[in-house]
Amino acid sequence: MTRYADDLALAHLLADRADAVSTARFRALDLRVEAKPDLTPVSDADTAVEREIRAVLAARRPGDGLLGEEYGEQPPTGAAGRRWVVDPIDGTKNFIRGVPVWATLIALLEADRPVLGLVSAPALGRRWWGALGAGAHAGPDLAGGTPIRVSGVGRLADASFCYSSLDGWIAGGRLDGMLGLMRDTWRSRAYGDFYGYMLLAEGALDVMVEPELSLWDIAALVPIVTEAGGVFTDLTGRPAPGDGSAVASNGPLHADILARLGRPAAR
Template identity: 55%
Template sequence: MPTYDDDLRLAHVLADAVEPTSTSRFRAGDLQVSTKPDLTPVTDADLAVEDIIRAQLKRARPRDSVQGEEHGTDGSGPRRWIVDPIDGTKNFVRGVPVWATLIALVDDGVPVVGLVAAPALGRRWWAGVGTGAWSGRSLSGAKRIAVSGVSKISDASMSAAGWRTWAELGKRDAIVELMDEVWRVRSYGDFWAHMLVAEGAIDIAPEPELAVHDMAALVPIVTEAGGRFTGLDGRDGPWSGNALSSNALLHDEVLARLGIPTPSAD
């Protein structure tokens, strides 16, 4: 199995490089916010952070392709970096500190490196295939993380959001029923819910609508922590347009309740 230690170190270098830009624009009085064609917000920080990462990857990994939320995909080949410069842009715009830069490496269709850098929370989470999942302020201050051992839905803590989309998917009654059965429900949102799964603070995090750049960096962290990350169709990885992360013990039961078959499975 190939190792990705150098790529993981590079992901930290990239996060270090953009942190002064993202933190300086957070809660800035002159923050520039516009609306994309999909009606989601984009800030000058999103654009600047992605530009910095792309420039550094062009120098450090010129043969790799890069896919970013704001500027699409450049290059081709089996190795692709997937970047979400500011995950949680709506939080960023409103001054809520739950936002992060997400950096992933996908090799031949498999997410093999993931880093989530949340400077306003003073935390990072990261993993490479075969190296375990870790969290801390930096590589030098890291602590290995693992999912919980909760095995009953009635004992589970769940993060849930996206009420309108659950209704559109015909799963609103199912998600409400699940919420009634678990021990505790909160809506942590964005990357944070899945990182809480990875470190064992919560047990289930279903989301009904997500893009690849929202998920790619999360997959290695959750799975290396001992959990599972799939779409609501049960397909491994960030390719389904929605997600379920869990401690693995509860995954199949939650999929049975909330699962959405793929067209090919109909």
């Protein structure tokens, strides 16, 4: 029995409830989509999933805090100062277009450190989870999970390199570094969102990078990647979530990636 066994069980319950809501709305003809103030889309499924998770946590963990993408911050009232962080649907643009690569992200933070993460992608029929000291696993549910591990690839020339999109790297003055990595790695693909990180944790690829993320985008991913043996920092090399950027790798490649992407080009 690990320290976070009860929390992992609760995270899977939250995922069960979330999946029931989201799958019922996926590819629904009456799905409602609006633009948020930052012009990113939000569907009625995003808000319904977060409401469901909030209701369960209010009943099961009333002293814990909660930060959700759609309804904001609820500070903790318990002495432990624990906080759940939720992205009800990561990959909303995929969701609203009928692309099955989307997931609910659930994290638990202690002293602002992610100690537990779960990613549930019901349209892919798969979940990934990890907690400090408990390793990382993937499978259909808690009972059916098997351990996962990052790759042992040690050279960029042999590495599969993953990213979200090029827009943020252009805006941040790091496009030259990105293009260099694309040339020097064995393969580069933009799987995007949560999926690249989970493929990294499974050893199917070796590096995943993004220039700008919110806490709900990243918190659940960190324990899964690190418990699978990987390294997860921001672009400055600080442990994630850091400044909101992300460099996740299998470990041996990490220093080289940071050297290439960590410093924007002079203007």
